Structures are given as structure tokens and as C-alpha cells.
Amino acid sequence: MATGSRAPVVVGSRAVVTAQPVDGAQDVPPEGAVRVAVAQGRLVSVRLADGKGVEVPGAIAGDGASWVPDGALPLGTAFTLDSVAEDEQGQKAAQHSEFTTVARAHTFVAFFTPEDGSTVGVGMPVSLRFSRPIVDRAAVERAVQVSADPPVVVAAHWFGNQRVDFRPQQYWAAGTRVAVALRLKDVQGAPGEFGSQNRDVRFTVGRAQVSTVDLEAHTLTVRAGAGGKVVRVLKVSAGSAEHSTYRGVMVVSEKYQVTRMNSQTVGMGDEYDIKDVPHAMRLTASGTFVHGNYWANPGVFGSANTSHGCIGLADAKGGTGRDTPAGWLFEHTVPGDVVEVKGVSGDVVPPSNGLNGWNLSWEQWLAGSALR
Template sequence: MTRRAGAGLAAVAAWVGLLGGLAGCTEGGGSPVEIQLPGKPRAPQEAIRITPDDNAKGVPAEGPLSVSVPEGRLERVVVTKVEDAQQEEVPGSIAADGLSWSPDQAAGRLALAAKYTVDAVALDGHDRRQARHTTFTTFVPEDRFIGYFKPENRSTVGTGMIVSFNFNQSIKHKADVEKAITITADPATEVVGHWFGTERLDFRPKRYWQSGTKVTVRMNLRDVEGAPGSYGIQDKTITFTVGRSQISTVDAAEHTMEVRREGELVSTVPITAGAPKNTTYNGKMVVMELFDVTRMNGQTVGFGGEYDIPDVPHAMRLTSSGTFLHGNYWAHPDTFGSTNISHGCIGLRDDKGGGSDTPAGWFYDRTLVGDVVEVVNSQDKTVAPNNGLGGWNMSWADWVAGSART
């Protein structure tokens, strides 16, 4: 036997003796103490367990979403939503024992139709570092709804502006949809929603907006279920500013319109209202749209071929059904202030093509979407609250009763 071989055998004998001695040790005569030596590291999918599975599809918005390790501790977990070339991290935290990660409750549900990535780093029970990367995709709804809204973003409006949503589908879960739309004002004022049927939701304060109010409308409708299987798509914020107060009162019997700014009378304008057979609605109406020139065809609003005027100047829409306050160049000038001849609209004297120095031009140039025009002393009913932005014709109690949140 060589000297090197003898040394090797001696080392082996010593190691066997050490193991034998350890195995023979007992504590108080009990069972032998078991010694485990570091072995092969676990595979990444075993060392770091991630739910949902890698490449999972159709994951519900409720998850589950979790990361855990059977031993050792998690060092870092990053869950990221990747959508439209933008990335957003999902807030979450590692438990005190280091064995699990979960999303914060405030994070809410996962976004639908979105891809997520999960990146986790952990140390196993022997301080060996492992890393794992997975992806999953959430459920993609086949049906989506959107809400078309007034007023326009960053617009300046009159004090009677009502925030109005018209949905492209019937809404069954009204409370959820209404809750997802928040409206705040500075200075602060309470704003309440009111449903007209299943496709329209309007919001207004108890009284007209205060001049100078800044209003923010947040539409958190993304992934809100409006009806079984139909989810919202909008995640949008708009703002608008309330301008000066201008409220005009049309007296159909006196053939006049009094225009008040901040409560002060600034002008009394001669008008012509609806003829006895085609009277003008009574009540508070809000300017919805402004047209320098527009066509008015009686067939579009239930009349026959009684009129078709291609170039009506200075037209201001007051109702969805077709009531306008507009310039009139075809009637005799003596008509204004003395006779009601229209088919239900309110006419102001004007020139063909629209003149800025006419009564119609003067009023048009000083009007905002959201200004209030109230008609009194007409031989007609009060305009319906859902005909245009007519919600000011309802009492506050009736308005609040139409909210799905009350």
C-alpha cells in the first residue's frame, strides 16, 4: 500500500467514524439525532409557487393572485400590468414570516383583458437564491358598454349645466355604475345622480352651480359590470368650469325675454314664441348646443312639409325634441314683441346669414352651453325633465329619489 492510498483510507475511516459517532449520540436515551445535509436545489416552480399558473388565460378579475415559498423567505415580488405599452405595478406586500406575498386590498380587482407579469426572488432554506418569471392574461369580455357624456372636457359652461351620460346599452346594475362615477366641485357642493330609464344617468346639485366653480368628473367605469356579461371600458377624468351666471326668462304672453347676468337685468329682448296650435313648452330649459347656422326641417320633428329652412342663424338647442332659441330673418320685424308665430321655438330678430348687431346675434354671442332659459305663461305643459337637460324642473326630493344609491 502506498503512503497516499493509506492516507486516503484513513480519511474515509475518520469520516465514517464521525458519522457513526453522531448517529450514535442520544439525548436522554432517546432516538438518534437526524442530520440532513444540503442537497440539490428545488426547481424554480417548486421553490417559488405562483398563482395563477404561468401562461394562464381567462383569469377572473377576482384572482386569486398569490406568491409563496415552502421554506426560506421571499426577497422581492413585482406584479406588473402591461397594457397598451404602459406598465403599472400592482401594490402588495410580503408577509412578516417571508413565506407569502399578496396584493393590497386597496388595489381591488385585476383589470380585465390585461396581461400581467410576475417576477419573484426568494432564498430557500439553505440561503440559495432562486428567481421565477411568469405571465398570465385576465378574462376578456365579449360585451362592453360606454357612456356618452356632456359637457365637453375643459369647457366653460353656464350655471345650469347638468352632467349627463347616455349609455349605449341598458344598465341593469345601476348602483354599481352610478357609484363608479364621482363628481367633485370646488367650492364643494353635493351632486346627486338621477336615472331616466336604463340608459341615461344625469347629475346635478340642489341649486344652480355657483359662478366660478371647478368641477371634476371621474369615470371609473373600466370593468364595472353594467349588466350580466357587459363591462364598462372607460377610465377617464374630465373637468369643466362654471362661468358667469346668465338666466333668461321668456314670457310667451308678453313676447319678451329678460336676460339677467348675476341676477341683474341687462336686456329685455322682443321675441316670438309658439303659435296657439304649436305652443312652446313652459319650464326651465338648458342650452345644449350652439350652431352658427343650421337647417331646420319640420319633418324631423313631427311636422309635415310646413317648413324646411336650410340656413337658420344663431341656433341654440333647448330640448332633445327640437325646441330651439334661434335667429329669424323671414318674419316681419314687427312680429317680434307682438305675436307668437313659430312651431314651438323661440325666435329673435335676425338677418339672413346672421348679423352680430341683431337681437339674435347679440344674445348668441353672450350665451354658453349650460345657460338657463325659462319659459313662463305659455299655453303648454312643463317640459319633461328628460327632454334635453330639463332636470331643473324636478324638486330636489324627486331628483334624489331617482338615484340608485339611495
């Protein structure tokens, strides 16, 4: 009697691998949508790669049960996802899928202050204004790194959903070099809204200059250097009782040798329209300036507050002179210089009105971070 042979029994792996998104998926979001999991086994390897074979780094969990990529995936890219797992007997199970990330999405960018390569005063924050409203503030905040040399702790504070500022606890030290790393590309700021920037911005803090305006004494005292040595005391005329000047810490954000000031743009009707205001230095977004004044009676400087809220100094028409009080201050001021306004009456400037977050305590500032 002839004897035969029985075919071997093939036992498959008990490991079950599942992957997200499903095979063939289109318009996959770049963050949070890709994941590999295994039941009754452990992952041995996972390879996520684009069409050119460039692999996306990721990490298998400590228990071997799952894998996720390390960060966001590029937009409009086709990927292959190959996973291998094994069960308790060492039997392997493989899974293959393909998908494509969303090809086109609404994008947002950050407009930054100060400018790259600039030299600024000790009060200049890093201020980012976004082109679209941000919902996931934590994700966007994590994508921005601000570092200083010499090192100092720098923290973020959100003013609404389209602006975030960064500053240290105290004014920057003179000579500090600040680096801003914007890594916003493909960061999801809101559903369907992705950043489009990877940019490095660097600026230097110049000499220290902090000026103090005394509304009652009608003076502006300029102090410079680490010890705050008085450099010059200038006579001013600030806001009248009907149009008081903001009190508090304000930072010069812009300078204009000559500019037009029209009361209609600040909600004051037809009060004034001066087409050639000289030596103007902006303190608030709402229109508070330190500027030259050639039209007022010279006797008001140092003796009376007569303006519509700005801080005026004696000047000549044209904005070209350097020997007038306003001309001298203009020549000795850079964006980021601090003007501290003190008085017994008048509102304190809102921190979001201009680059004036210094009016918040450090505890209040930290409370405005999405990561704290």
C-alpha cells in the same frame, strides 16, 4: 438487546383553506369571483399577484375566516393566488391556485357633456350617455365622482339605462370649478359588459346668466350676475296655440351660427324646411330652439306667438350680424345658460328632453340615484 427509535408522528394542520375560482380557471369575471375562506383556523396571509409580481390589495376579514380583493381585477390577466392559514395549535396550511380573468368582453364607454376644459353657464349638468345599456347602475354610479370648488353637494339621477346626469340642488355658483373622475375601466355595467375608460374631465362655470321668456308678454328678459340684474329685454314670437312652446327650465346645450330646420325630423310632416336658420341655440333634444328669424313679418315679435314651438327673435339672413336681437343674444350666450319659460298654457318640458333635469325637485332628483 439493541434499542431503536420510533419515527415522530407528524400531525397536519386542522385548518382547511378553499379558494375561488378553482385552480386553472379561465375567463374569470373581474369582480366578485375571487375569494379565499378557511375552516377550523384563521388566515395568516393571502397574496394575489399577476405574472409580473404586482400584488392586488385585499383584506382579511376581522375574524380571519375570509379574504377578498379590494376591487375589480384587470381583464385578460393571469394570476397566482397563495394563501396561508393556521389552526389553534399554530400548524399552518397553504393553498396555491392559478387562474386567468376573461380576456375579451363587450365594453362600454361614457360620452360626456360638457367638454373637457370648457366654460359653461350655471345650469349645465354633468351628463353621461353610455354606449350600451347599464344593468348595474349602482356599480357604474360609484365609479363616477363629481366634485366642485367651492364645495357643493352633487347628486346623480338616471334617465333610463343609458344616461345619468349629475347636478347640485341649485344652479352652480359663478366661478365654480368642477372635476369629473370617470373610473369605469373594468367596472361591470351588465353581465359580460365592462367599462373601458379612466378619464378626468374638468370645466369651469362662467358668469351667471338666466333668461326668462314670458309667453303672454312675448318677451325674453336677460338677467346676469348674482343679483339677477336685467341686462336686456328682447321681443320674441313663441309657439302658436297649435304648436305651443314648452314651459319650464331649459338649458342651452348647443349653438349654431346657421343650421337647417326640417319639420320632418320632429314629426311635423312637410310643415317647413328652412336651410339657413340663423343664431340657433338648442333647448331640447326634440327640437326646441331659441333662434333668429328673418322670414316672418317683423310685427309678430313682441305681439304674437306664431312659431311651431321655438322661440324666435328678429334677425337678418346669414347669421353673421351681431346687432340684431338674435345676434346679440347669440353672442352673449354660452352652453349651460338657463332659459326659464313661463306661461299659462303648454306642456312642461320633460326633464329628460335635453339637459333639463332642473324641472325635478331636489327630492325627485335624489330618488333617481341608484345609491339612495
